[in-house]
Amino acid sequence: KGLVVTQLDVEPGECIKVKGKIQSDAKGFAVNVGKDSSTLMLHFNPRFDCHGDVNTIVCNSKEDGVWGEEDRKADFPFQHGDKIEICISFDEAEATVKLPEAEFKFPNRLGMEKIEYLAVEGDFKVKAIKFS
Numbered sequence: 001k002g003l004v005v006t007q008l009d010v011e012p013g014e015c016i017k018v019k020g021k022i023q024s025d026a027k028g029f030a031v032n033v034g035k036d037s038s039t040l041m042l043h044f045n046p047r048f049d050c051h052g053d054v055n056t057i058v059c060n061s062k063e064d065g066v067w068g069e070e071d072r073k074a075d076f077p078f079q080h081g082d083k084i085e086i087c088i089s090f091d092e093a094e095a096t097v098k099l100p101e102a103e104f105k106f107p108n109r110l111g112m113e114k115i116e117y118l119a120v121e122g123d124f125k126v127k128a129i130k131f132s
């Protein structure tokens with residue numbers, strides 16, 4: 001299992017910065033934010049080669065353990081072995097995932113007003129997390 005942070009109180013406009021390294025043989029990784037593991041505002045899941053997807057970011061929400069509708073992004077700004085910093089923020093309308101050269105939006109389907117839970121899973125080695 002990866003890094004899990006609970007008891008957070010991240011409010012709209014604040015940033016969660018996750019710094020780390022994508023493994024050189026990564027098949028995929030995921031950054032999950034929300035209330036807890038069953039209630040996610042955003043499952044941000046870059047897939048290098050898994051579940052039949054190649055170089056595709058799959059985003060989704062999860063409500064009481066049930067996945068929502070997937071949203072596949074056009075861009076894939078990741079490479080094996082990359083050292084990256086992912087900044088996640090949100091407001092009442094949407095979550096934003098900022099990378100150095102790309103930005104992704106995902107609707108705040110659950111109308112969440114704070115992020116209490118962060119989990120990083122898969123082929124990603126977390127170096128640091130910062131809240132600002």
Ligand SMILES: C=CCO[C@@H]1O[C@H](CO)[C@@H](O[C@@H]2O[C@H](CO)[C@H](O)[C@H](OCc3cn(Cc4cccc(/C=C/CN=C(N)N)c4)nn3)[C@H]2O)[C@H](O)[C@H]1NC(C)=O
Nearest residue numbers: 026027028029030043045051058059060067070121122123
């Ligand atoms: C076409 C057939 C039916 O349609 C498919 O149906 C699958 C099951 O519902 C969906 O897949 C599901 O999609 C969900 C989002 O919607 C989650 O991502 C979920 O994963 C949850 C999950 C996370 N985690 C931890 C984790 C996260 C990232 C990497 C690793 C492991 C590293 C891999 N490295 C190795 N092995 N070296 C582990 N485990 N499970 C995934 O199973 C597919 O997208 C979907 N595909 C399409 C095109 O529609």
